[in-house]
Structures are given as C-alpha cells and as structure tokens.
Amino acid sequence: NAGVTQTPKFRILKIGQSMTLQCTQDMNHNYMYWYRQDPGMGLKLIYYSVGAGITDKGEVPNGYNVSRSTTEDFPLRLELAAPSQTSVYFCASSPSGGISANGQFFGPGTRLTVL
C-alpha cells in the first residue's frame, strides 16, 4: 500500500493564480482531511470529508474548495492564490472520525509559495 500520496511536492504560484492539490489514499478510509501547517502554528484543519460526496468546512476554509467524488481522492482547490496561503499542506485519512488504533495517516505534504 502506498498510503496517502500528495502531488505536487512543491509549487510556486503568482498572486491570483489557481491550482489543485491532489490527494489519494489506497486504504479505503472513509474520513479524509486537509490541513495547513505554518511555522509555530500547528496544524489547522481546512476541510474534511466523511465519505464520497460529503464534505464540510474546518477551522480555516476561506480561499479553498474541496470535492470528494470517490473514496480514494480528495483534491483541494485554491481559486485565487494569496500570499497568506503560503504554507505546507497535508492531506490525511482515517478509518472513521473517531479514534482508531492508527489515528490519522498523513501524506508527505505539498509546499506552496505564493508570490
């Protein structure tokens, strides 16, 4: 199993550009999450999904959109990139929303810079 994969690894965007961060998991997990990690700020939840076709906002959703058409994929869309969106983005998955023996599995991250 590859676990949680994310593409791209790095990206530089100009202000106002759009992009989609890809996330795929092969563990058949129902729950998927998008976080951003800023220095000294911990992980902040952007969006989450409890299953295909169901998504909801997390703590910091402004400027982002998501979709979940399959169990495996959970892409994150930035429509009009702003410098405040410079961050490292992590996708994660878990079997359910509650705790499991394995908690959340994280992808390797996408490092995004908006100039």
Add this chain to the structure above:
Amino acid sequence: QKEVEQDPGPLSVPEGAIVSLNCTYSNSAFQYFMWYRQYSRKGPELLMYTYSSGNKEDGRFTAQVDKSSKYISLFIRDSQPSDSATYLCAMTSGTYKYIFGTGTRLKVLA
C-alpha cells in the same frame, strides 16, 4: 487561551538521555490523546495514542495522561539521534476534529 499548549523548544539532549515532552490543554471534553513524530519536510506519523487517563508504553516510548491536571506527557528512554524530530501532541473528544499542539523540536546529540 489556546486549546492546546506545547513548548516549541528546541530541546537538545545527549544520546541516551530520558526525554520528557509535554502538552497542556483546556477542553475537558478531550478523551483521546495522541503523539505524532514529524521529521523535517515529512508528514506527521502517529507514535502513540491513549484513551482517557493513564499510561501506555511502547518500547522506548511512554505516554501519560493526567486528565485532572489537563496535562499529557511523552517520555523517550535511551534517546537516539534518530529520535531528532518535531513531536506534536493532538487530542480529540472522539469526533473528526483533532486539535494539534504547535510541536516541540527535539535534537538528540551523538
């Protein structure tokens, strides 16, 4: 007041030392407590989790939860240079919402 507080470090210790990492929290609804290890430029990986109060041991790692004090700890025995990483605490009441600490950077010196 943040829901979860964690000293950012960095914490430098010699190889073989016992390391103590800690988090405090304010929400008494938290029931599940986790520790993640994050190497530089990698995603977090789950090290340990505990439910409610008590201790849990796994090899060189011991997690402790004191719900009465709203305080959790991770102890690393016989620390190794390969333990050098950032350690994140996380907690949840059992829903989708996990609250993460900001992480403590640990350096184990050979």
